[in-house]
Amino acid sequence: MSTTTQDHCNSQAPLRFETKAIHSGYDRQANADAVSVPIYASAAFDLENAQRGDALAGGAISGFEYSRVANPTVDALENRLAALENGVGAVAVSSGMAAVTYALMCVAEGGGRIVAPVNLYGASVDALGDFLPQFGIHGDFVTDINDLDAVEAAIGPQTKAIYTETVANPSTAVADIEGLAALAHRHDLPLIVDNTVPTPYLLRPIDFGADIVVHSTTKGITGHGNAIGGVVVDAGRFDWTNGKFPQFTRNDLVISDQKAGKWNSFASRFGNEAFIKRVRTKYLRTFGAVQSPFNAYLQLIGLETLAVREKQEVASALAIAEHLQTLAHVTRVNYASLEGQSTHDFARKYLPEGVGTILSFTVDGDSTNVQRILNGTKVFSYVPNIGDSRSLIVDPTHVTHREVPQQYYDAAGVSDNLIRLSIGLENVDDLIADLDQAIAGAYIG
Known part of the structure; x- marks a missing residue:
């Protein structure tokens, strides 16, 4: 019997980018030995029995229940993108702007400010300058994101993150990721970057200190203009328990067992995956910008030739x-x-x-x-x-x-x-x- 793709990939390290783009995050033997990732066009999945259903719903075991939260095809895409960006986890969503919005809302939940440059993609400028302020999340714009003194001057008590694009669209100006990461971390803030333009093939921001990476996978990752999608990738290094982000440290019913009296926060339950688990559990599940299995399949095919x-x-x-x-x-x-x-x-x-x-x-x-x-x-x-x-x-x-x-x-x-x-x-x-x-x-x- 042949080895699974996952086992093959785990048997040698480190794999190079081109190999990971084709093989990472997928287990053939768990999918009827299909070489290409199957399209799981199913809204829901059989819980099998009451005991397993309770364990799945409570998070005691992993598996699939409902495609609004997780789907096997989308899961393979998430695992592959997390591997390519060197993150601990990823959540695929229905568009790049959904990824940007979920990341910014999750970090500034309850109200806060985001330091960002004016040379963002137009919809991101609109989100931070006009729309998200209606939810208590405000953008503090700087003219040059690489003017670290100006960025630091814009940081205040309510600042929750620094956000930038790695390569700006359309100017192609490149952000100083290491400098911004060091500045953000001195102030106990995460650096969130949009890496859409270069794709992870040309740049992996987590390697230079970024904490959260977002993409419009519609673009170079898919590569053929035939599918809309986005992704949020978590580096898994930021300390969300530093006192600035109470949404990660307060008890949350959705990840607790109230019948047993066992209460958890996202930080206590998920540790270094607190951010990406909150994006999935609170934002994807509640707001519902779900990646379709067919679009995820097209993006997986695109990744193979990236x-x-x-x-x-x-x-x-x-x-x-x-x-x-x-x-x-x-x-x-x-x-x-x-x-x-x-x-x-x-x-x-x-x-x-x-x-x-x-x-x-x-x-x-x-x-x-x-x-x-x-x-x-x-x-x-x-x-x-x-x-x-x-x-x-x-x-x-x-x-x-x-x-x-x-x-x-x-x-x-x-x-x-x-x-x-x-x-x-x-x-x-x-x-x-x-x-x-x-x-x-x-x-x-």
Whole structure:
């Protein structure tokens, strides 16, 4: 009898990224020896008998009851992503914004403040600046997340976390993860990072001190623009019992046995997994942004080719960024891997294999020229997504960053003359030729 995939992976250490992306977190023998992870299209699972049902419901044994809380297909995706990010656990959810929202709400539950940069993805700026304040959670925005003095000055008694993107969208500015982690930990705060743009193939923030990592798995992880999803990954190192986070230390009925008089807090019950267990038990179970088994399956398939896709896409992105610098009507190119970019040193330190598949550039002229470029491309698709196998083009201030207040534009690296690209798997010469003809055509007549 062949060994299970899980046993095979545990038999050698450490496994390299490409191997983990295909094998980690899945036991073939527990799944009828299926080589590919099956799609468990079941809303609920047989508890078998009263005794086992009681044990499952009380958390005395592990297993599956109801797919709103856990599903075997989704579980394999969670285990694999936790392994790739070097975390202790993960919770997959229905979108990247669900992952961001759950992480921020869980850390600042009951009211608090989050220090964050203004160059976040537009929906994240809207969440912290306008929507989450309705729930008592407020964002304190700084112009430059790598200005550690400014970040520290924004920390106050109600601060619950520092939050940033590892690589900003669309500026590709790279965050100083080690510096921010050290600062956060001096103040007994966690560092939460959105690692969507580079994916865990190019960067694993937990290795540099981050405490919580979130992703929109819709993007590079899935890689084909065919499934929406998100994930929260817990490093399992932060001390949630330091007095700033009472939600982890107070007794909670849902994880206690009131009939037996046994009461638990998330910290006492789950130890270093307190955060990720609270995300699953309180946020996923209650708010219900559930990852579907079919979408989880598509993301697992995407993960299998993540490394080879990213290698080609990053090489193409760099070549295109370098080429754009030579064009007459291009006034600036944003790609942190380029020499002379403001966060190039951080790009070399944290992302030596490349900062990801997106870049942006500004052009001269006005909105008419921008629209002509957008409408003039033949290979690029005008789509508000990133990380697709197809190459995409968009104007952020009109689509992806509409929610960003105009006074943040310069610091966020966006303007009405900015165009963002997400580089896919097409031949790079075809992509360059497409941009050349679209840009040239936008200034004729």
